[in-house]
Amino acid sequence: MSLLVVARKELRDALRDRRSFMGVLVYSLIGPAILALAFTSLARDQDADKTVRVDVHGADYAPQLVAFLESRGVELTRIEDEDPVASVRAGRRSLVLRIPADYGERYAAGETVPVYLIADFSRRQQAAERQRLSGLVQGFGEQLGHLRLIARGIAPSVARPLRVQRTDTATPGSRVALMLGGLQVFLLIATFVGSMSVAIDITAGERERRSLEPLLAQPLDHGSLFAGKWLVASGYGMVGVLLVLVASALMLAPVPLERLGVELSLDLATEIRMFVVLLPLCLLVAALQMTLSMVARSFKEAQSYLNLLMVAPMVAAFAVQFLSIEARDWMYAVPLLAQQHLLDTLMRGETIAASHLALSAATSLLLAALLLHAGARLLGRERIVFGF
Numbered sequence: 001m002s003l004l005v006v007a008r009k010e011l012r013d014a015l016r017d018r019r020s021f022m023g024v025l026v027y028s029l030i031g032p033a034i035l036a037l038a039f040t041s042l043a044r045d046q047d048a049d050k051t052v053r054v055d056v057h058g059a060d061y062a063p064q065l066v067a068f069l070e071s072r073g074v075e076l077t078r079i080e081d082e083d084p085v086a087s088v089r090a091g092r093r094s095l096v097l098r099i100p101a102d103y104g105e106r107y108a109a110g111e112t113v114p115v116y117l118i119a120d121f122s123r124r125q126q127a128a129e130r131q132r133l134s135g136l137v138q139g140f141g142e143q144l145g146h147l148r149l150i151a152r153g154i155a156p157s158v159a160r161p162l163r164v165q166r167t168d169t170a171t172p173g174s175r176v177a178l179m180l181g182g183l184q185v186f187l188l189i190a191t192f193v194g195s196m197s198v199a200i201d202i203t204a205g206e207r208e209r210r211s212l213e214p215l216l217a218q219p220l221d222h223g224s225l226f227a228g229k230w231l232v233a234s235g236y237g238m239v240g241v242l243l244v245l246v247a248s249a250l251m252l253a254p255v256p257l258e259r260l261g262v263e264l265s266l267d268l269a270t271e272i273r274m275f276v277v278l279l280p281l282c283l284l285v286a287a288l289q290m291t292l293s294m295v296a297r298s299f300k301e302a303q304s305y306l307n308l309l310m311v312a313p314m315v316a317a318f319a320v321q322f323l324s325i326e327a328r329d330w331m332y333a334v335p336l337l338a339q340q341h342l343l344d345t346l347m348r349g350e351t352i353a354a355s356h357l358a359l360s361a362a363t364s365l366l367l368a369a370l371l372l373h374a375g376a377r378l379l380g381r382e383r384i385v386f387g388f
Contacts, residue, residue, distance in 0.1 A: 002220050002221070002224040002225075002228070003224040003227050003228045003231070004228070005228070006215075006220065006224060006225055006227075006228025006229065007228040007229075007231045007232055009228075010202055010228060010229050010231075010232040011232045011235070013202070014198050014201070014202070014232055014236070017197075017201065019197070020197040020198050020201070020236065021236075023193070023197055024193060024194050024197075024236060024239060024240045024243065025243060027189075027190065027193045027194075027240065027244075028190065028240060028243030028244045028246075028247050029243075029247050031182075031183070031186030031189075031190075031244055031247075031248075032183075032186070032244065032247040032248040032250075032251040032252065033247075033251060034182070035182055035183060035186075035248070035251070035252065036251040036252055036255050038182075039252070039255045040255055051073060051075060052073070052074045052075065052095075052129045052132050052133050052136075053074075053075045053077070053095070053129070054069075054074060054075070054076060054077070054095045054096070054097050054129075054133055055076075055077045055078075055079045055084070055087075055093050055095065055096045055097070056076050056077065056078055056079070056096070056097050056098075056099065057078075057079050057080065057084045057096055057097070057098040057099065058080075058098060058099035058100065058101060058103070059076065059078045059099065061099045061100065061101055061103040061104060062099045062103045062104075062115075064140075065099070065115075065137070065140055068136070068140045068143075069133075069136055069137075069140075072136055074133065074136065079093070079096070084096040084098050084116075084118050085118055088118050088119060088120060093118075094119065094120070094123075094126060095117075095118075095119045095126060095129060095130065095133070096117075096118040096119070097115065097116070097117060097118075097133065097137070098115070098116040098118055099115055099116075100113070100114065100115075100116075103115075107144075110148065115137055117130065117133065117134060117137075183248055183347075184317060184340060184343045184344065184347065185313065185314065185317040186244055186248075187241060187244055187245070187274065187278060187343065188278075188281075188313035188316065188317060188336065188339060188340065188343075189310065189313050189314070190237075190240040190241045190243075190244045191237050191240065191241060191278055191281050191282050191285045191313070192237075192285055192289075192306075192309065192310050192312075192313060193240055193310075194236045194237035194238070194239055194240020194241065194282070195233040195234060195236045195237035195240070195282065195285060195286040195289055196289055196306050196310075197236075198232060198233045198236045199233040199286055199289035199290045199293055199306070200289070200293050200299060200302045200303060200306060202229045202232065202233065202290070203229070203290050203293035203294050203302070204293045204294070204296050204298065204299045204301075204302040205299055208298065208299050216379065221376075222376040222377070222379040222380055223372070223373075223376040225376075225379060226290070226372060226375045226376045226379055227372055227376075229290065230283075230286055230287055230290055230372060230375070233286040233289065233290055234282050234283045234285075234286035234287070236286075237282035237285055237286050238275075238279065238282045241275060241278050241282060242275065245266075245271045245274060245275060246271075248266060249266040249271060252266065253266075270346060273346055273352070274343060274346055276357075277339055277342045277343060277346070277352075277357065277360070278339060278343075279361075280360065280361040280364035280365050280368070281335060281336070281339050281364055283364065283365065283368045284335055284364040284365070284367050284368040284371070286368075287367075287368040287371035287372050287375065288309070288367075288368075288371055289306055289309065290371075290375055291371045291374055291375045291378070292305045292306060292309070293305070293306065294375055294378045294379070294384055295378070295384070312336055313336055315336075316336035316337050316339075316340050317340060327341045329356075329359075332356040332359045332360045332363075333359050333360070333363045334363070335360075335363060335364050335367065338356070338359070338360035338363070338364075339360065341356075342356065342357065342360060
């Protein structure tokens, strides 16, 4: 079959170009690695909430506050012979709680006493400790306020007529979908990255190398020639998706996501379902990339077109994740938007509807067939073949 002959030839040529495969491999590792590092850092920040280390200046002025903080697991170090602000600026101290000398007098007079938290607030690594310490000091202040009200014969509840009680109905699956929204973005982009280099090389690249003309001189119809090239390009896109899925499963497995309240199970069955969802999109993207590359007048122009095309999966991910667009039946007929919703459903641990999957696949395959037809017709135009 002529189509398979062309596919074998193009695959052999593509495998010789190691840069294309290395680009797919590097991308497949970067995305999961970024997610693994980010979640490891978040889990470490959660652990930091358990122990807070702080230097206290003026601890003798507020022994009750110091005792309260120590009872809550805060490790205190007393510093009295140095300027706390200068120490933090010089980097000798990282987190200092300064209690003013008139603390006792102002407290006895029933005034509001300022307590100073001194730190470099631009340091994100210390944000958890600062937040917890601020919460503890504020909680101690609320207790003192309640005692003042009781001493005056007023119930503390009078000053707090309303209290919000939260009831979280989020399931472990919904937390996974929220926390791992970035994985869906990397998977969608993988369908573009995987086939991009090959799609450009076997169209605009061959035209510039003048190797496209000998192919057209062979006894092959244009449809078989374009489809054979398309099979190789779409195959690279599928490999890119598979590599991202495998790398994600391996890199996220040791991450302690349970500390973040997330239960993730990227088992083989889930990854197969994700691949099935993205398979028609790989076919569509490869066809679109090849058609755009054929229209481009040069290799560099084709690269520009396809780099701009990379914005599409980011827009779809932004629309679903950040604009909170609820899924509607018609959305499953829109490529990228449909795959985003289907991946979101799988990440939640829910079962996708067969009708939604079928509609998504049918739309992508139909558009891919139309682009293949358009690409085959482009091969019959001299202006396209010779780059006029």
